[in-house]
Amino acid sequence: MAHRGNGSKLFMTVLYMMAACSAVPISDLLDRASQHSDKLHSLSTILTHEVDSHFPPIGRVIMPRPAMCHTSSLETPNDKEQVLQVSESNLLSLARSLLQAWVEPLVVLSASANTLPHPAQSSIFSKIQELQEHSRNLGNGLNILSGKMDPVAQTISLLPYRGGNIGQDKISKMTNFLFLLSCLRRDSHKIDSFLKVLRCRAAKMQPHLC
Numbered sequence: 001m002a003h004r005g006n007g008s009k010l011f012m013t014v015l016y017m018m019a020a021c022s023a024v025p026i027s028d029l030l031d032r033a034s035q036h037s038d039k040l041h042s043l044s045t046i047l048t049h050e051v052d053s054h055f056p057p058i059g060r061v062i063m064p065r066p067a068m069c070h071t072s073s074l075e076t077p078n079d080k081e082q083v084l085q086v087s088e089s090n091l092l093s094l095a096r097s098l099l100q101a102w103v104e105p106l107v108v109l110s111a112s113a114n115t116l117p118h119p120a121q122s123s124i125f126s127k128i129q130e131l132q133e134h135s136r137n138l139g140n141g142l143n144i145l146s147g148k149m150d151p152v153a154q155t156i157s158l159l160p161y162r163g164g165n166i167g168q169d170k171i172s173k174m175t176n177f178l179f180l181l182s183c184l185r186r187d188s189h190k191i192d193s194f195l196k197v198l199r200c201r202a203a204k205m206q207p208h209l210c
Contacts, residue, residue: 029145030199036138037095037195041188043131047124048181051174054118059175069183070161071101076190083197089152095194096142098187099135101159105180106132108163112177117170131184138191 066072076094077083083091110132113125146153166176 024144026145026148027199027202029141029148030195030202033138033141033145034192034195034199036134036141037188037192040131040134040138041185041192043127043134044181044185044188047127047131048178048185050120050124050127051116051118051178051181054120055174055178056171059171059178062171063175064179066182066186068179069186070105070163071098071159071183071187074098074101074157074159080193083193087152088198088201089150091194091198092142092146092149092153093155093157095191096139096146096153097155097157097159098191099139099142100156101161102135102184102187103139104161105163105184106135108161108166109177109180109184112166112173115173116177117173 074094074097076098077086086094106128110125110128113121113128116124118124163176163180166180167173
């Protein structure tokens with residue numbers, strides 16, 4: 001009987017949370033999502049600069065081009081003017097696709113940060129964990145948002161990461177680690193830009209103010 005009572009309480013809690021989520025206005029959800037995306041981009045930028053400060057010169061020579069990022073196959077708007085031409089549902093779909101594509105690479109970054117040959121290794125590891133937390137929270141928020149929009153918003157383009165281990169020697173580790181971070185910084189900027197435009201539209205602001 002006690003077990004059944006606990007199950008009933010859990011069920012009611014889940015129902016309450018679902019009802020609460022459905023009652024939250026889209027504008028409020030977008031405000032929260034934008035806060036997480038802003039933090040995601042800010043952290044990835046700080047991390048990129050932090051790792052780059054002790055980057056070996058030879059690494060700049062062998063660093064892969066941005067076109068080699070695992071998300072490069074996804075067609076996204078190139079500038080603000082193009083972003084403003086994309087529908088709300090498509091923008092959300094793009095943001096969710098990019099965010100989903102970073103779940104596995106963030107795990108790789110977290111595991112690699114433990115042995116990264118860098119004087120600020122512990123700080124870098126801590127920031128990567130923060131990135132993972134903000135990414136999870138943002139993903140949960142965007143899932144709720146997508147349920148409030150048309151089916152296009154629920155479409156996620158698969159962008160598999162096949163990088164695996166970042167390397168064994170110091171130069172390989174630093175180069176591949178920084179390359180991944182630079183890709184994340186680029187994509188987090190896109191996600192943040194898309195969500196800020198969505199938030200702007202939800203607030204019914206003029207396009208030039210977005």
